[in-house]
Amino acid sequence: MKKIAVMGTGYVGLVSGTCFAETGNQVVCCDIDETKITNLINGKIPIYEPGLEEVVKRNVKEERLTFTTDIPQAIRDAEIIYIGVGTPMAESGEADLTFVKNVAQTIGENLNGYKVIVNKSTVPVGTGRLVHGIVSSRSNGRAPFDVVSNPEFLREGSALYDTMNMERAVVGATSDHAADMIIELHKPFTETIVKTNLETAEMIKYASNVFLATKISYINDIANICERVGADVTKVAEGMGYDKRIGAQFLQAGIGYGGSCFPKDSKALVHIAEQVGYDFKLAKAVIETNDKQKLKVVSKLKSIFPSLKGKRIAVLGLAFKPNTDDMRDAPSLEIIPELVKHEADVEAFDPIANRAAKQFFGESITYSTDLYKTIENADACVILTDWKEIVEMDLDKVRRQLKMPILIDGRNCFDLKEAEKAGLIYHSIGRPVVEHSAKVIQ
Numbered sequence: 001m002k003k004i005a006v007m008g009t010g011y012v013g014l015v016s017g018t019c020f021a022e023t024g025n026q027v028v029c030c031d032i033d034e035t036k037i038t039n040l041i042n043g044k045i046p047i048y049e050p051g052l053e054e055v056v057k058r059n060v061k062e063e064r065l066t067f068t069t070d071i072p073q074a075i076r077d078a079e080i081i082y083i084g085v086g087t088p089m090a091e092s093g094e095a096d097l098t099f100v101k102n103v104a105q106t107i108g109e110n111l112n113g114y115k116v117i118v119n120k121s122t123v124p125v126g127t128g129r130l131v132h133g134i135v136s137s138r139s140n141g142r143a144p145f146d147v148v149s150n151p152e153f154l155r156e157g158s159a160l161y162d163t164m165n166m167e168r169a170v171v172g173a174t175s176d177h178a179a180d181m182i183i184e185l186h187k188p189f190t191e192t193i194v195k196t197n198l199e200t201a202e203m204i205k206y207a208s209n210v211f212l213a214t215k216i217s218y219i220n221d222i223a224n225i226c227e228r229v230g231a232d233v234t235k236v237a238e239g240m241g242y243d244k245r246i247g248a249q250f251l252q253a254g255i256g257y258g259g260s261c262f263p264k265d266s267k268a269l270v271h272i273a274e275q276v277g278y279d280f281k282l283a284k285a286v287i288e289t290n291d292k293q294k295l296k297v298v299s300k301l302k303s304i305f306p307s308l309k310g311k312r313i314a315v316l317g318l319a320f321k322p323n324t325d326d327m328r329d330a331p332s333l334e335i336i337p338e339l340v341k342h343e344a345d346v347e348a349f350d351p352i353a354n355r356a357a358k359q360f361f362g363e364s365i366t367y368s369t370d371l372y373k374t375i376e377n378a379d380a381c382v383i384l385t386d387w388k389e390i391v392e393m394d395l396d397k398v399r400r401q402l403k404m405p406i407l408i409d410g411r412n413c414f415d416l417k418e419a420e421k422a423g424l425i426y427h428s429i430g431r432p433v434v435e436h437s438a439k440v441i442q
């Protein structure tokens, strides 16, 4: 059992802290956001993450998990301090390290004995050394400490499962002793440990995320070519995916990647490369493809309707992916303002993210959690997120609800034959258009 303090109660800090408690450690999760901590103390989970609430409550009840804004005290009491604060994108594209530096200062000021300081936030190569320097200067040699880089690979929407069943843990440390402590901590989660130095561990995180983003932009480029040559990208991806060297995952063509990580991390890696005089052209192309891909559903709509003015468009899904209410860099943030700019009348459906989305779209659109009501009487329906409810919707019913039988699917949720059978005009990404014989467009 270790005494652990976790800085930051976002997706990473809260989930990691909870999982460390679940595996028998004594954990205090800390945040500077008083509302978040008050809510957590009162049993309210600030993020939507399947299964998390139950595990948090159990660990609180069994007195392994607590929450506080008293960060100095939490630091003084801990043997291991995890940093899981945000590293948002600055104007220049680089990662903003303000929150990480602030935490490092507070740790230095409160260092009262040997501690292992572990960074879990996604940070540019060299940040571990920077944290070491800040803690050193603020603690004035009061006590020894080590710094470890232990990047996080969880996905939102399955964060708890991903942590409890991680495919690997990466541990880069300034001493073998510290590395061994963190490796021991991860034994309940995985047997696969990559032990390395700080810089390599930091690089593994960016290299992994940008590789996955590259797979997505690659298949989206292939999809765009498929549309021009009459091929079906879903079959192309299937045919590619059986090759173990390629792998079937992350070859789902659509409106591109969003979320709090891929967009910012791909830009950060381009910036890291620039700093050392390397022009990372491949990553730049990945970003460019993704930026263009988001608006494909709008151009498909515009190819059908001479004008979108006054057209009632049902938008299905606002979050950047299913099972989350996270709106950070969601494709909907680009697509909906474009529809509104063209004076379309947008009614949106999302089972979870409406409240979070309202902060961005305000009253410019209407919101619903009733799928078929959203579609009722719409001139067209556009899918932006592959929520289970959407993937499983009854296309015959969709056809009956719509004013015009037009479905633009940005996530390739349906079989072409199924859409044809339902009598829909069905546009998806990188696949032939399913036409409808009757003339319905006015």
Ligand SMILES: NC(=O)c1ccc[n+]([C@@H]2O[C@H](COP(=O)([O-])OP(=O)(O)OC[C@H]3O[C@@H](n4cnc5c(N)ncnc54)[C@H](O)[C@@H]3O)[C@@H](O)[C@H]2O)c1
Residues within 6 Å of the ligand: 007, 008, 009, 010, 011, 012, 013, 030, 031, 032, 033, 036, 071, 084, 085, 086, 087, 099, 102, 103, 120, 121, 122, 123, 152, 153, 154, 155, 156, 260, 261
């Ligand atoms: N969200 C993900 O799926 C994911 C996955 C892997 C890695 N990451 C990386 O992990 C980091 C955290 O991401 P997130 O999504 O959890 O962020 P988040 O924005 O959801 O949460 C960060 C939390 O840190 C708190 N905070 C800021 N300064 C603080 C301080 N000085 N002391 C204590 N708390 C402080 C904020 O109030 C906030 O609650 C980022 O670097 C991100 O790139 C995120």
Ligand SMILES: O=c1ccn([C@@H]2O[C@H](COP(=O)(O)OP(=O)(O)O[C@H]3O[C@H](CO)[C@@H](O)[C@H](O)[C@H]3O)[C@@H](O)[C@H]2O)c(=O)[nH]1
Residues within 6 Å of the ligand: 122, 152, 153, 154, 155, 156, 157, 209, 212, 216, 249, 250, 251, 252, 253, 254, 255, 256, 257, 258, 259, 260, 261, 262, 320, 321
């Ligand atoms: O074949 C695919 C797979 C994903 N996506 C999109 O890519 C984005 C990201 O999806 P996903 O990776 O599932 O979600 P995140 O929660 O952002 O997780 C990524 O980013 C995290 C933060 O760094 C990492 O920890 C995870 O390993 C990494 O998968 C979403 O918009 C998806 O719709 C596609 O378009 N096609």
